[in-house]
Amino acid sequence: MNHSTPAREATLRDTTITPTVDFDREGTQYGFLKLPYSSDQSAWGCIMIPVTVLKNGDGPTALLTGGNHGDEYEGITALLKLTQTLKAEDIQGRVIIVPAMNYPAVCSGTRTSPIDKGNMNRAFPGDPQGSITERIADYFQRYLIPQCDYALDIHSGGKTLDFIPFSAAHRLPDKKQEALCIEGARCFGTPATMIMFELDADSLYDTAVESQGKVFVTTELRGGGTTTPDSMRLADTGVSNFLKFAGILPGKPVLPDAPVMQLDMPDASCYVISTHKGILELTRNLGDTVIKGDLIARIHPLERTGTEPAEYHAQRSGILAARRYPALADMGDTLAVIADLIP
Numbered sequence: 001m002n003h004s005t006p007a008r009e010a011t012l013r014d015t016t017i018t019p020t021v022d023f024d025r026e027g028t029q030y031g032f033l034k035l036p037y038s039s040d041q042s043a044w045g046c047i048m049i050p051v052t053v054l055k056n057g058d059g060p061t062a063l064l065t066g067g068n069h070g071d072e073y074e075g076i077t078a079l080l081k082l083t084q085t086l087k088a089e090d091i092q093g094r095v096i097i098v099p100a101m102n103y104p105a106v107c108s109g110t111r112t113s114p115i116d117k118g119n120m121n122r123a124f125p126g127d128p129q130g131s132i133t134e135r136i137a138d139y140f141q142r143y144l145i146p147q148c149d150y151a152l153d154i155h156s157g158g159k160t161l162d163f164i165p166f167s168a169a170h171r172l173p174d175k176k177q178e179a180l181c182i183e184g185a186r187c188f189g190t191p192a193t194m195i196m197f198e199l200d201a202d203s204l205y206d207t208a209v210e211s212q213g214k215v216f217v218t219t220e221l222r223g224g225g226t227t228t229p230d231s232m233r234l235a236d237t238g239v240s241n242f243l244k245f246a247g248i249l250p251g252k253p254v255l256p257d258a259p260v261m262q263l264d265m266p267d268a269s270c271y272v273i274s275t276h277k278g279i280l281e282l283t284r285n286l287g288d289t290v291i292k293g294d295l296i297a298r299i300h301p302l303e304r305t306g307t308e309p310a311e312y313h314a315q316r317s318g319i320l321a322a323r324r325y326p327a328l329a330d331m332g333d334t335l336a337v338i339a340d341l342i343p
Contacts, residue, residue, distance in 0.1 A: 015128045017139040021053045023096065023147060028088045029053045033098070035135060037115070047104060047132065052083040052097040059093025062246050063148035064239065066098075068120050068155060068205060070105025070112070074221040075154025078235035093248045096144065101153075101205075102133065109225075111158050122200065124208040141208050150184070150246040151209045151216045154235060157223020161334070163322045164287050165234050166192040166263065167219045170201075172210055181210070184217040187245035187253040188238040192261035194220075194321070194339060197270060217242060224325050261319070262342035269315045272336040276310040278302050280329040282336070286321070290314045290338060297335050314338055 020031035033049040064082070066075025079099035086095065100106040102120040104113040112119045118133025126137030145151065157163050167188035169181035185193045196218075201207050209216040219238065222231045241253035274280075276299040283295050290296065291314065298309035312335060322337035329335065 015139050015143065016135055017143075019051065021051060023053055023094075024055070025053075026055050026057075026088070030083065033136075033139065035132065037132060049101075049103040049136070050083075050099060053094070054086060054088045054091055054097075055094040056088045056091050057093070059091075060149040060246050060248060061094040061096065061147055062243055062248055063096045063144055063151045064098070064242075065101045065151070065153045065205075067100035067102055067106040068153055069158050070100075070102055070108060070110050071158040071225045072111075072154075072156045072223075073225070073227045074156045074231050074235040075219075076100055076106060077227060077232060078154065078239050081236065082239055091243070091248045092250075093246075094147075095243065095248060096148065098144075101140075102136065104132065111160075121205050122203045124203050124205055137205075137208075140205070145209055145212050145214065148209075148214055150242070150248075151214050152184075152188075152239070152242045153205055153209075153216070153218045154221065154239075155219055156221040156231065157322070157325060159225035160223075160325055161220075161322055162223040162286060162325045163220035164192055164319075165190045165219075165221045165231065166194040166261075166321070167217055167238065168194040168196045169217060170196055170198070170206065170210065174213070177210070177213060177215070180215045181217060184215055184242065184245050186260065187241050187255070188217055188219065189241045189253055189255050190219065190221070190234055190238065190260075191256055191258065192263055192321075195264040195266075197265040197267055199268060199271065215246075220322070263319060263321060263339040264342055265321075265337070265339050270318075270338050271334055272296055272312055272315070272338065274299060274312075274329050274331055274333045274335050276301070277330045278309070280324055280327050280335060281309070282323055284320045284336070286323055288320045289341075290317060290320055292317045296320075296338075299329055299335075312336075316340075 021029040035047040116131040123137040127134040167185040172178040243249040321339040
């Protein structure tokens with residue numbers, strides 16, 4: 001039974017976010033997604049989320065985002081640079097660039113928003129009358145995603161994880177869509193591509209985009225809450241490659257000379273999850289080959305000396321694709337991720 005009312009449906013159509021750009025206008029525009037937010041510092045204030053829109057004639061639309069998490073800097077930096085260099089006359093179609101998707105989190109250098117502790121990548125489909133994070137998610141869900149054909153969301157490990165650099169797609173019910181997403185990940189140009197298994201996929205931005213039938217690619221480009229020259233080269237080249245893959249920039253993607261490593265995370269056994277707290281000692285490096293049963297990590301208790309550490313062994317064979325970055329670990333932390341190497 002449908003319990004909705006016309007008044008309720010009208011409310012759901014509202015959003016408190018107002019764009020200062022016209023998404024259908026030709027040329028290059030720099031503006032904001034303006035979200036009213038009354039705070040102690042500004043009673044009638046707004047959160048001003050920067051956005052760039054470039055349009056040149058007919059063609060596909062790419063939605064490029066960074067800063068989904070505020071302490072992951074490759075995407076933020078690469079997209080800020082792109083807004084300085086990319087011009088409408090360079091493209092065919094449209095590009096929408098949001099370098100700092102969760103703008104409050106980016107400004108505070110934290111994974112989640114300092115306003116509501118909202119994790120943008122766990123907030124979808126959002127709520128137009130919800131928290132600040134939910135309102136941003138709702139705007140993407142109902143206003144930005146429907147406009148795009150291709151979406152790229154650039155992630156890295158932030159302050160708590162480190163990854164071998166990879167671009168990624170997911171297993172999808174629509175195999176034609178899945179194949180396009182996998183091809184987009186390959187064309188991004190990282191040393192590895194990953195078929196990712198998510199522990200909590202329902203509320204991800206990824207799922208929101210994929211469920212609308214779009215081609216979606218994400219990444220994990222190292223981590224530690226910083227960037228390196230190597231990780232920035234991957235991000236900068238990858239953004240250009242993605243726009244070429246989408247047919248928006250001319251030319252072909254520039255791919256690595258070495259063979260690309262194909263990785264798969266088929267199920268939850270890929271994750272090595274801590275059931276102890278203490279000091280983490282990893283016994284394998286990123287990219288190492290591990291065999292089921294191998295010692296992966298130890299956690300040394302802090303409460304007293306002379307106590308044996310807890311040991312963690314691989315539940316599957318594969319490649320160590322990710323690791324916890326801080327040495328201080330708690331129960332529930334992901335210590336490592338082991339992915340299958342696809343021949």
